[in-house]
Amino acid sequence: MEDDYSAPAPHLPMDIMYKIPAHISDPASLARLASSWKFWRNLVKDPGFLDCLRRRHGDHGFTPSLLLGFFYQENKRSSSDLWKYHIDKTRCLAPSFVRMSELTQFIGSKTARNARKPLSLETFIQGLGASLNFFKPIASHDSFLAFRRKSKDADGQTIEDSFCVCNPLTGETFEIPGLRYNIPPNHYALFVTNDVGLSGRMSQSFQLIGIWVMKGNRFVSACYSSKTGTWTRSGIIPQLLPGRYLVSNSAAASDGVIHWLCGSWRQMTLTHVATLHIGNMELSYLELPPEAKRNKAPLLASSADGGLLLLFVQGLQMSLWKHSSAPGSGWVLSERIDMRSYLPPRVVKLGISAKVGLEMFQGKSGTVVLWMYGEGLFLFSLSDRSLRKIDSENVTKKYFLCPYEIDWLSCLAITNLVADGSLSLDVQREKARGRWRALMGTNLATNSPY
Known part of the structure; x- marks a missing residue:
């Protein structure tokens, strides 16, 4: 439905109309409602409603529609192929995007992803194109x-990283100065903050963090701030507890902290969650539940309410634990899922000998990327228990995947830009x-303005 400011009001009592948006649980539906009529738009823009929305953002469970898809870049190409892209600036090897709506619901071992041409980043932000050749998505x-x-450099030695931060939803692009180093960072994390100016208008700033884990398990960091436009190296160098090791691929970042799983060299088992607080570069520790200590490959994620989630697989059973952000809280077993009802038949027949591993875990949308030996990568939803195939095993090994998950308020970003006059109602709005x-993609009706 297109905007029609002169359209008559629906034949409903006003007190009922004011309550309707408060009962919409899906953010995409809320954005569609706000874009359909001036009354809904003004109601959604009201500070009181947005305050309630923020509180709901902290209280709601998993919302699958927050994960829009995956940005990805190829990991391997032949030297001759790469050289063609270097000498021909018209060739584009920028990151690509696959939407959730293009992942087929799994119905058998031969089901594969729809054979559609993947979208390029230039689909959302015009003018980038080949300027992002060989750029890999590292954080969202x-x-x-x-x-x-x-x-x-000329000798083939890595000297610095080039960066770009963008928002495909709004079209914003930020070029970031290179980061020089002798040893590449072990981790990168991205933190976005909602800022409210003196006029009451909201904007967003971000920090990009590079983390080095040096000898002796010492943490060195460099931070780029969009407010200052410069990289700053921290003078504080915290150190992991003696006798502990860090599980590098378990990093989960949110709200200014980065979590890792760590274990004991003496026991050779996982023992704690180590949390690095970026603001003051302090380390804190949270002991794992006994059941998780015996597992070799759990995953961490941050929940919508600021808590910590722990997910692991034993055989064909998945266990989800939650730790609240409230002081004095402990780990609670949230749910245990028997995966046999959802996995491919061939995997189920293998039983305990089946190889099923966790690759990624998104705490807000509740989506899990599973790797199954001989089958490929799958997307499993903790919310509705759906299983979708991302692609075959051989294909997905060529790519570096980065999930693209948005938050509640970001779904209203375009609506607010149009409504407060930041965008004109013609070319920019289109x-x-x-x-x-x-x-x-197909997650929204085709006749929706957004």
Whole structure:
């Protein structure tokens, strides 16, 4: 439905109309409602409603529609192929995007992803194209994406990283100065903050963090702030507890902290969650539940309410534990899922000998990327128990995947930009509509303005 400011009001009592948006649980539906009529838009923009929305954001469970899809870049190419892209600036090897709506519901061992041409990043932000050749997506947070490309000197030695941070939903792009180093960072994290100015208007700033884990398990960090436009190296160098090791691929970042699983060299088992607080570079520790200590490959994620989630698989059974952010809280077993009802028949027949591993875990949308030997990568939803195939095993090994998950308020970003006059109602608005439709795909009705 297109905007019609002169349209008559629906034949409903006003007190009922004011309550309708408060009962919409899906953010995409709320954005569609706000874009359909001036009354709904003004109601959604009201500070009181947004305050309630923020509180609901902290209280709701998993919301699958927050994960729009995956940005990805190829990991391996032949030297001759790469050289063609270096000498021909018209060739584009920028990151691509696959939407959730293009992942087929799993119905058997031969089901594969729809054979559609993947979307390029230039679909959402015009003009980038080949300028992002060889950039890999390294982090995402609340609709923002960070990309990195390694730069080398004449001798082929890595000297610095080139970066770009963008928001495909709004079309914003930020070029970031290179980060020089002798040893590449072990981890990157992206943090987005909602800022409210003196006029009451909301904007977003971000920090991109590079973390080195040096000898002796000492943490060194460098932070780029969009407010200052510069990299700053921290003078504080915390150290992991003696006798502990860090599980590098378990990092989960949210709200200014980065969590890792760590274990004991003496016991050779996992023991704690180590949390690095970026603001003051302090380390804190949280002991794992006994059941998780015996598992070799759990995953961490942050929940919508600021808590910590722990997920692991034993055989064909998945266990989800939650730790609240409230002081004095402990681990609670949230649910245990028998995966036999959802996995491919061939995997189920193998029983305890089946190889099923956890690759990624998104705490807000409740989506889990599973790797199954001989089958490939699958997306499992903790909310509705659906299983979708991402692609075959051989294909997915070529790519570096980065999930693109947005938050509640980001779903209203384009609506608010149009409503408060930040975007004109012609060319720029049409571009915003195109970006929204491209990202959402068939998740939204085709006649929706966004």
